[in-house]
Amino acid sequence: MQALFGQLLIGLINGSFYALLSLGLAIIFGLLNIVNFAHGALYMVGAFLAWIALDALGIGYWPSLLLVPLAVGLLGVLIERTMLRRLYQLDNLYGFLLTFGLTLILEGAFHHKYGNSGNSYPVPEALQGGSNLGFMFLPRYRAWVVVVSLAACFASWWTIERTKLGSYLRAGTENPRLLQAFGVNVPLMFTLTYGFGVALAGFAGVMAAPIYQVTPQMGSHLIIIVFAVVVIGGMGSIFGSIVTGMGLGLVEGLTKFLYPQAASTVVFVIMALVLLLRPAGLFGRER
């Protein structure tokens, strides 16, 4: 029983990373109709920027938590302005290929410069240690990850579903041309949306840096699962990606308890089932 609770809690922690990353993907897909394969690489860039900031500039965790997403967001704006923008008229596949290429370039560049063993990022002092919950030892930092991810997810959801800005976004998803006719600067909105989506990836990168070794491949391991999460949740569904992210983390944890060997495949089994039974995903709408 103890082991079960432990695995579920760990599932929840992993789930918050899935949610944070798939949220950004869902926002980008929802509005831009771009399958942003570079998401994992930008998550990696976020983690590396945090490490470089600490190692070379002495900038600690807390400022990084704000500065790094900004920097990654700016990089996103640059990518959108110079490259992605040209692909909106074309098939989804082109955007996918472009971002996949970007992933290879980014990972290759960091590999070339920093090698692949990676670097360790220390857990910030205020969040070191942990507490014994009886059934397991919960590191304070991991608890922080869950709380902050949930807060970030909720804030994003609230902005998109409950504010005026969000209503523009949703309208843009439905019919960008009509929205432009109402005098909204849609291209700018696209740029900022992409910037915000990848800033979330950068944010997740900073959150992950103290837990995982900061390596050029850290994003590529996660991105496949995150894509599965987005597909299961329903491409473009904000709420769906958050719930599915958390849910799949839990399912993974449960599988690790019941039958550990299946833990790495269970997500994809669910994905296959969902695609068979509900092709638009659990929370998606048929277009």
Added chain:
Amino acid sequence: MKRTIRNATLLLLLASSARALAADKISDGVVKIGVLTDMTGYYSDLAGPGSVLAVQMAVADFGGKVLGKPIEVIGADHQNKADIASNTARKWFDEEKVDAIVDLVSSSTAGAVMPVAAEKKRITLLSGPATTAFTGEKCTAYNVHYTYNNWALANGTGREVVRQGGDTWFFVTADYVFGKSLEEDTTNVVKAAGGKVLGSARHPSPGTTDFSSYLLQAQASGAKIIGMANAGADTVNTVKTAKEFGITPKQSLAGLLVFISDVHALGLENAKGMYLTTAFYWDRDDASRAFARKFQNHPDNRKKAMPTMVQAGLYSAVTHYLKAIQAAGTDDADAVIARMKATPVNDFFARNGVIGPDGLHRHDMYLARVKTPAESKYPWDYYTIVKTIPAAEAFPSVEMQKCPLVKK
């Protein structure tokens, strides 16, 4: 009749002189060494570009020529995939005149290339893969397993840790041939030394980033020692997570395959106190220091990293190979491999190392403990050598290996 006899004699003469010519010649007028390794993936820091550099250094230090013919080095990335490795090997042997393939880090690639090399009568020098069976039931006639194998790693660390009271074990194991073989070898050592194995958790590799659930199982087992039957980034993440979840120092970690590049990546604060078995430590004596400094300061060594045991072993292996060609007067694989096995290795890497009829290079191994940050006085000052494990104890005997090629 007379004429036939004369013709036959001529033919015989021709044939024997042709063979004599071939014997003291270098095939294709060049000795070509192919470094087939992981250039960009998981093992690229412990082998990879550093392995290519080590081989290039060995060739340069040898003078760049053997028996008056040039020595060439080429490298390729096998991406840790068995099919890519065996295809590259075939191409190298058939089209590129490669005489020996070296490194072959990651057991799946070595296992794919060795049979190809045996079929084509070319040499493989393994530094990096660890599967013990490469000189056991899977042995081939043209292979040398040079630096370490799972048996040596398991014995070095396993026996010493049990002797110091770590008698209950739980394994966190990479779920492929290397990890399972390492777990199995260590289990045998632990049991033979009077210890008990309480269980194991197997994780997919490569591809696992989160080790907390596996470590939670290790914690729940109550074992005194958590044996890490994995390598590279997996080991690094296991160590970090164990520290984060307060598992260490209550339970201790035993690194079964830990490289100095891993310790460097972890930092001493994370790695301190860990036991490990190594074939090479740069700061062991003057000869090892001289090689290591030269390697570290080489302009092609971009990260200025110290050599890992894989890279140091490769330098030694290639030098031994070239010396054998020199002594045999040919690069013919049969003659060279016989000479390599007949000559003991004495250099900065091995003292009286002997390559057995099964192809296993038996040399001293070292049990090391990772220093604390306070103990470390200068960059890369990472290990205290606790004990030298003599070759006879460090590696399995020829009889134990049961290589089918060895006649009883």
